[in-house]
Amino acid sequence: VRGSEGLYMVNGPPHFTESTVFPRESGKNCKVYTFSKDGTLFAWGNGEKVNIISVTNKGLLHSFDLPKAVCLEFSPKNTVLATWQPYTTSKDGTAGIPNLQLYDVKTGTCLKSFIQKKMQNWCPSWSEDETLCARSVNNEVHFFENNNFSGCLCSRK
Secondary structure, three states, rough: OOOHHHEEEOOOOOOOOOOOOOOOOOOOOOOOEEEEEOOEEEEOOOOOOOEEEEEEEEEEEEEEEEOOOOOEEEEOOOOOEEOOOOOOOOOOOOOOOOOOOEEEOOOOOOEEEEEEOOOOOOOOEEOOOOOOOEEEEOOEEEEEOEOOOOOOOEOOO
16 A cells, blocks of 8 residues: 555455555655566565565565666566666766666566666566567667577667
């Protein structure tokens, strides 16, 4: 539940009680959260970190230092968490750092970081079996196979 009291999770039905596993986030910075498609994973950002918990095992899986994350999305089979932070450049005009990160949900390692300037269409799109992943880049679509983001399979305009 997200409300004026922050972000917290409840158990139920038949009896609705606050979850003792999920740490209540009382700050006003809890503005981003998402469930996995099957509801087994939950990720949220609290203005300091992005956290992933297993709803079924009731435990914290990973925590990432991403204080400015505003978008989160799980891949269809829950193997990747995609995060997006607003793109920024330094005052001297040099290029900014990558702001779209793809994390392996099992290990917590960052699979790849990209620069994604605009929030629109920020999230890669996966096939249901995750054999293909597509990402919009400067009027092109880049394709990746089996969550291997080290090289682009091909790109199409």
